[in-house]
Amino acid sequence: MTAQMMTGNLAAAWSARLADVDYVPAFPITPQTEIVETLAKWCGDGSLNARFVTLDSEHSMMTAAGAAAATGARVFTATSSQGLLHAFEVLYTVAGWRVPFVLVNVSRALASPITLEPDHNDVLAARDSGFVQIHAETCQEVLDSILMGYRIAEDARVCLPVVVNLDGFILSFTREPVVVPDQETVKQFLPPFRPAHLGFKASAPHALGTAVTGGATYSYFRHQIHLASVNALRVHEEAAVEFERLFGRRYDVAEGYRLEDAEDVLVMSNAYASKGKAAVDRAREEGRKIGLLRLRVIRPWPAEVVRRALRGKRAVAVLDQNLSPGQGGILFQEIAACLYHEPLRPRSLCSFIGGLGGKNISEGEFCTIFEQMEDAGGRGTGVGPVLLYTEAEHRDMEQLQFLAHELRTGR
Amino acid sequence: MLAIRFHGRGGQGAKTASRIVGTAAFLEGFVAQDSPIYGAERRGAPVAAFTRMAKAPIRERGIIAHPDVVVVADASLMGDPAAKVLEGVDGKTILFVNSPMSAEQLSAQISARGHLTTLNLTEIALQRMGKRGAISALLGAVAGRLVGLRQESIHEAIARELAELGLAASVIEQNQDAAKYCYEAVPVVALESRARQTVPVALHIPAYESPTRGTAGITVGPNSGIRSVGGWRTFRPVLRPDLCNGCWLCFANCPEGAITIKPDGRPAIYYPHCKGCLDCVEVCPTDALTVERETEATSKT
Numbered sequence: 275m276t277a278q279m280m281t282g283n284l285a286a287a288w289s290a291r292l293a294d295v296d297y298v299p300a301f302p303i304t305p306q307t308e309i310v311e312t313l314a315k316w317c318g319d320g321s322l323n324a325r326f327v328t329l330d331s332e333h334s335m336m337t338a339a340g341a342a343a344a345t346g347a348r349v350f351t352a353t354s355s356q357g358l359l360h361a362f363e364v365l366y367t368v369a370g371w372r373v374p375f376v377l378v379n380v381s382r383a384l385a386s387p388i389t390l391e392p393d394h395n396d397v398l399a400a401r402d403s404g405f406v407q408i409h410a411e412t413c414q415e416v417l418d419s420i421l422m423g424y425r426i427a428e429d430a431r432v433c434l435p436v437v438v439n440l441d442g443f444i445l446s447f448t449r450e451p452v453v454v455p456d457q458e459t460v461k462q463f464l465p466p467f468r469p470a471h472l473g474f475k476a477s478a479p480h481a482l483g484t485a486v487t488g489g490a491t492y493s494y495f496r497h498q499i500h501l502a503s504v505n506a507l508r509v510h511e512e513a514a515v516e517f518e519r520l521f522g523r524r525y526d527v528a529e530g531y532r533l534e535d536a537e538d539v540l541v542m543s544n545a546y547a548s549k550g551k552a553a554v555d556r557a558r559e560e561g562r563k564i565g566l567l568r569l570r571v572i573r574p575w576p577a578e579v580v581r582r583a584l585r586g587k588r589a590v591a592v593l594d595q596n597l598s599p600g601q602g603g604i605l606f607q608e609i610a611a612c613l614y615h616e617p618l619r620p621r622s623l624c625s626f627i628g629g630l631g632g633k634n635i636s637e638g639e640f641c642t643i644f645e646q647m648e649d650a651g652g653r654g655t656g657v658g659p660v661l662l663y664t665e666a667e668h669r670d671m672e673q674l675q676f677l678a679h680e681l682r683t684g685r
Numbered sequence: 686m687l688a689i690r691f692h693g694r695g696g697q698g699a700k701t702a703s704r705i706v707g708t709a710a711f712l713e714g715f716v717a718q719d720s721p722i723y724g725a726e727r728r729g730a731p732v733a734a735f736t737r738m739a740k741a742p743i744r745e746r747g748i749i750a751h752p753d754v755v756v757v758a759d760a761s762l763m764g765d766p767a768a769k770v771l772e773g774v775d776g777k778t779i780l781f782v783n784s785p786m787s788a789e790q791l792s793a794q795i796s797a798r799g800h801l802t803t804l805n806l807t808e809i810a811l812q813r814m815g816k817r818g819a820i821s822a823l824l825g826a827v828a829g830r831l832v833g834l835r836q837e838s839i840h841e842a843i844a845r846e847l848a849e850l851g852l853a854a855s856v857i858e859q860n861q862d863a864a865k866y867c868y869e870a871v872p873v874v875a876l877e878s879r880a881r882q883t884v885p886v887a888l889h890i891p892a893y894e895s896p897t898r899g900t901a902g903i904t905v906g907p908n909s910g911i912r913s914v915g916g917w918r919t920f921r922p923v924l925r926p927d928l929c930n931g932c933w934l935c936f937a938n939c940p941e942g943a944i945t946i947k948p949d950g951r952p953a954i955y956y957p958h959c960k961g962c963l964d965c966v967e968v969c970p971t972d973a974l975t976v977e978r979e980t981e982a983t984s985k986t
Contacts (some may be wrong), residue, residue, distance in 0.1 A: 277718065279708055443720065444747050448720035450743070548745070636886060638886030639888075661888070662888065663888060678903045679903065681905055
């Protein structure tokens with residue numbers, strides 16, 4: 275198998291093609307558009323035998339995706355940012371239907387102010403919907419995660435939709451070498467979709483997502499969604515083992531990088547984790563014992579894996595590429611919560627907010643994170659939330675404020 | 686790892702150039718990565734694109750802050766602070782500028798660190814391809830030469846990337862020929878290895894400001910009038926009043942509102958707001974609008 279240069283968007287489209295999906299409901303939005311454009315082309319020229327339908331909105335698109343999956347079709351769809359939020363109501367609804375399909379979200383920061391570049395407030399807004407969430411670091415991982423996503427979603431122990439997240443621009447428009455697996459091997463990994471509890475027959479009518487009142491019935495069914503999601507941890511591991519056997523690449527729910535002998539750990543997710551690894555390499559050259567933990571599966575939350583990875587470390591810095599106003603970093607909270615009962619929990623937990631709206635995280639900023647983390651580890655105190663935003667960037671900001679508010683144009 | 690940063694204007698082909706170099710490097714067995722960055726898509730606006738190549742997996746992503754080579758598709762970008770052409774350029778960076786001037790002449794006009802080299806790509810494109818279109822193949826060839834890629838790989842990469850854009854075989858060949866000429870003609874500067882010390886940066890801790898300043902709003906009224914886009918032009922439309930029939934199609938089609946109608950019913954071009962998209966030239970039924978190339982001397986308006 276040879277690699278080819280491919281964007282993250284094209285890798286996503288290739289994965290849907292290899293999964294031999296039946297139905298693609300679509301609505302374009304920057305920076306996702308290349309995915310649905312490519313699938314439209316392939317459905318048109320016959321290289322993908324699927325029905326491609328453009329819907330009037332993401333709300334309709336997600337409804338169509340869930341409804342089609344309920345008939346037993348294998349469904350792929352994709353959106354981004356405002357589009358994901360427009361479909362928000364339906365995310366919870368289709369998760370409750372327990373219909374397996376894969377949704378790709380190409381992260382783009384949310385309005386207001388409006389922008390195009392990525393952060394993770396869009397996909398993390400869907401954190402509590404019941405979707406399984408996988409966050410990819412590379413274009414190869416985008417392709418591989420979608421295949422794994424179908425296997426996990428369609429497993430009878432899970433039966434939940436899966437969202438695979440990739441960063442707009444940083445992966446979506448970035449080409450790097452990607453190996454496209456061979457179709458026959460993908461078929462071994464992903465047998466045809468034959469769900470026992472789904473599919474419509476005229477002779478056997480049934481209803482899905484019926485109304486319940488009184489709370490107890492509701493509690494039972496909602497808790498079933500929780501149990502299904504927790505099951506996905508085990509199912510992910512099985513899928514990872516089989517994926518490695520067939521394709522030679524291994525993905526766990528979280529990835530440790532130079533973690534074994536690390537004193538201090540930086541926690542990141544998604545594409546900027548690559549930059550984090552490069553920063554760790556530079557720090558190691560200076561003799562600093564820093565490692566990185568990359569979160570890949572965020573729902574279900576891999577609490578035990580995180581605990582094991584961070585047990586006995588001195589300081590941990592969580593770099594959230596999101597901001598929950600009035601609180602801080604979303605993943606920081608989850609990391610802190612799962613360490614509470616760990617006897618060997620790190621002395622210091624530091625919270626950094628960086629890369630909002632796709633802002634670059636420079637080598638110098640990583641250096642600053644490491645310094646503050648090491649200081650905090652020495653003191654045994656926490657830090658943050660600290661916004662990664664430099665003095666130089668603020669000087670540009672003041673110039674913009676001058677243009678927007680003070681400059682008189684004589685009109 | 687080698688890092689190449691392209692600066693161009695929307696429509697000039699900076700993104701495709703980054704892909705040509707990425708593909709050529711990939712064909713030669715390097716790990717390659719290429720990506721563009723642009724805001725709201727707008728012809729003539731400054732855009733940047735990036736190519737990284739290495740013998741090992743590339744862990745850097747996004748913008749290139751410390752380029753080994755900077756390729757500038759349009760000399761007017763040098764004077765546009767928004768383009769940030771010289772950001773991260775140090776004494777060892779190779780800086781290529783598409784310009785009719787020699788490196789010596791240009792270095793007298795701009796204060797840039799790094800090794801300057803130039804070639805008049807726009808003129809070469811006009812002469813060899815007879816067109817004002819994108820110069821991606823030429824930019825790719827120059828960048829490929831400066832980072833030591835082989836001519837044959839560039840040749841093949843141009844074929845792949847331009848075919849991807851749906852260009853005809855004859856057009857691709859023209860591009861390959863012009864690119865080969867540029868590959869051989871560009872004055873080469875030797876790459877120097879660079880070692881940088883990474884130091885912590887000072888973070889700014891923002892304080893709360895009133896919503897007037899703390900939200901993304903504008904309170905001074907219309908201020909786009911003071912933003913000249915005249916510097917975006919590679920070519921300018923010029924009106925020949927004797928051929929104008931007064932149909933106003935140019936006025937109706939100008940996306941920037943840079944064409945006004947005078948009391949005599951004839952159009953006038955306001956050059957500070959003309960970004961050089963040449964839509965007016967395309968729609969003029971009497972060829973009353975002609976095209977002149979901007980040079981460093983005329984592009985100041």
